[in-house]
Amino acid sequence: MKSLQILTFLIFLFLIQFVIAEEHTEIFIIRGLDTETEIEYSGIDIEQLDIKTTKLSITGRNNTLTINGNEFSNMQSSGSREKESYILLNTKGEITEASFKTNDEGGTYTIGGTTFDVPPNTVVYYDNEIGHHLAEGAVIKEFGPNSKMSGINFILPNKNIASGTINTNEQSGLFIKELDTLTVGTVHFPKSVSKTFIYFEEDFNPENHIGEKYYFQAGNKVIMHSIPGKSLSVNYLPGNDFFNLNKPEYAKNENGNFVKFQESDESKGFLADSVGNKYRLVPDEKDLLEFIVRGENSFEITFGDNVDSRNYGKGIFPLERTGRVPLIKHTGVSTTEQITVIRNGRNLILLGDDLFISKSSFDSQEDFEKNHNGKYQSVPFQLNSPLIPDGHELRIGSNNQYKLVSPEETNSRVVHNRYGTEISEYQDEQLQTIDQLRSKWESRGMNFDALVLKEGEYKDPSPFLLQSTDRWLTENPDAILKNIAFIPDNRVFFSRSSKQTVFFGEKYFDQITHEDTSVTFDHEYEHFLDDDILEAENRKLFTSKMISIFRGQEYYEETIKLPENRPLGLLYDDLIESTLSELSQNQAYNQKAEEILRTLAIKRGDDPENYDRGKDPDVITLINHQKIGVSADGPNDELYNSLQDPEISGQILELRQIIFEETGLNPYIFKAYDPTEVSFGRRYYEVSSVFAQIPIPVIKEGILTGKPIQQNLWRQLTQLSFDKSSDANRGITSEEYIEILGNDHCSKADCSDQKCITYQLTCGANS
Amino acid sequence: MHNKKGQVTIFVVVAIVIVVSILLFFTLQGNIRIGESSKDVERVKTLIGSCIDKVTLETIYLISKNGGYRSPPVDSTRYGVPYYIKGNQKNIPSIDFIELEISDHLNDELFFCTKNFIDFPDLEITQKTIITKTKILPEKITFDITYPIIISKGDKSTSIKSFKHEIPVRLGIVHQAMLEMINSQTTTEICLSCNLKTAIKYDIYIETETQSGGDLLSIITDENSNINEKEFRFLFAQNFQ
Structure with missing residues (x-):
């Protein structure tokens, strides 16, 4: 009896369950010509729109839907949002259109053969004519055939984030349809007139x-391949790790000081630089790298020779931090019609029947930045191509400089924009930011600043300026200069009032002659050293200055007239005055000076045979005015305007040439300053710095073979430079002095290597 | 007797031939005439020779630095390097032109170098116009210098006229390389691989540098030629804007 009761209860429970199920889940069958689609559903309204279309409207809060075993769950109902939630099916039971929103849990769906995860509370939209519109954060798990997906920041099966439109063919192979664009990670495919297949399979x-x-891109390999009559465009975006479109961003404490790297930092994406300071890589928005592969050409890049295999959580891309710059192998058929192009920073490189560089690469910096939205920095790589003879390769640095290197690296016969900075084969030798420079030279007590003096914001000195500075500091390990500031204009100068700082203008190096940039550093460093001596002189003459307060300025002036008290600056002034006097006896100099003054008279309408000479500036002033005039903020006065006249300008160039030939030095040595201004008591402030730019062997040669004025001037400059040197950090050393002058300087044979002959005030002291 | 007379005649003829030959030899050499005071002449010749050595090297250095010009032409960069191409204008100095520029400069500089022979107060030296013919060959530059000088001391006078000199600087090759560089350019592009071929072919180095205002400076360096132990460098500029 008890058993019967239990059995009856179980039957009851079974029946109850059946009745409940009958209430929530129904089955609907769509019969096609030769198909039958079973729809199992609850919370769904089914409506036959026409003979071909069945509409499933999601109405219930706890809806469920399975179409031929394909489950749709976690869908919000229409009532909870403005737009209707529905799925349209054709007679075969295929989804022709779907529009719904996921609930708080998100969902996984297979529509049109493609399976994807959708984040919570996001819209799913599909139309079999226009494809999928994927919500941000949607993850494609498996591509179906003949599908099309578009959206912003959706995720591909290989974990790459994509934006734009991607298609699949019948074999579910990926391609970008003509006129569509797609960005995968930091690789952008612009519009093309033909379809582009993309592959990520290992x-x-x-x-x-x-x-x-x-x-193709997988692991550490990339291939770009085009076919006759077609072209493939690929842009690498800031943040790309393959080509290193990144720059380091240093961690700093609350005082703005660098923070040392610790092992636990690695998991947070930080790295240690060569001195152990902590940084991470961030995209460099100034970098520009584009490829347009045309015709039957290919680029193949295997990243990772000498690769540092650490991965910093930036997608699947490997990094090549401490390795060589990427090598691009070009293969293809040379043709003048189908030219393959690489734009790297300012360099527009063309691969046709030869390797070319566009002349537009040499546009002025201002024009270039304007045309490329502030993107102008190049990305280091090396190109191997059959177009480059004798196995040479094109190596590009991060400063828009390049060279064609021989296979054994024994020479570089064609070089562009070297300016003395190395075009390294290694990634990590190419400084990108001021913080890298600060970190590297922190132990030497160097201070580097990027300052805004006039124009807009200026935070990032160019890699060229940074690398040039780094090189000079490396080559001058004993230099005692501590403060270097980078500025956005075209000036280079030393300032005593700003903590003895050397200022380097960002645009200055655009104007430099064919001289090495280190020469400019040498020049400014000499100003710094002279200023240091001035400080020592002031200390030494302090007593005389104090006494002169009571006894009058004459006392001080008499004091410094004594040979042993003559300040260095005044000795240089004496020397330049006497050189000018010697020059004024030179026939060629006088003829050219007269010619210039006559031309000036003619230009202003005076009688060239009888004009008012009172109107004339002296020719040295003209030369200096012309040099000043070339600066960005040159004077706009009458004299400056007259110097723009091609005839006068040409004559002044000729005069400069004569001065150079006679003195062996740039006429800039005659630039006269107001002694109360920047030159601190000196009138001819530049001569020592100009002389400091000249290498020792050249000085020696100039003294032996130069013209009489040059020989005399250079001997005396050598002596002054030797006299003012107190240690290895400045001036000419004993060894150099003997190398230059031997025993030939003084009238007595044994006076070489005698210090303090001309300058004595602080000579021999370690100031 | 007849034989003896004949022998004397032969000796006289031979002696005359020898004397004439010697005279002819020195005349053709263009150097020494009757009345030579060889020590003084040697002093003057040594000065002129050292001046030629010095001035030819300086001239070649200067003119190569100036892209083939004595002085930078009006159409030059602000640093005095001539534009060979500016916009659509092409202005490349020919070898003939550079030879003339070298000759003109040498004529002037040689005159200044000898300082009107003021270092020879014991001699009376008169000089006429210096005329130099320069020939730029691939591997060297030759100079045919006509420097007419009469050196007098007491009643003796000597004339010196012509000097030949050559320096092993490959300006001809470098000029040819420059032409090939420019000819390989198209209206819109510079041919890097062509420049490399040229550099390898002539064993030279080509460096270009961007300057302000879109100026492109080119420097050809030839390590096979050197001037006073400095590498030989030839400069020119282009501006395509």
């Missing part, structure tokens, strides 16, 4: 895709 075999235009 087992990709190029042999199977010879007739296709494609882009």
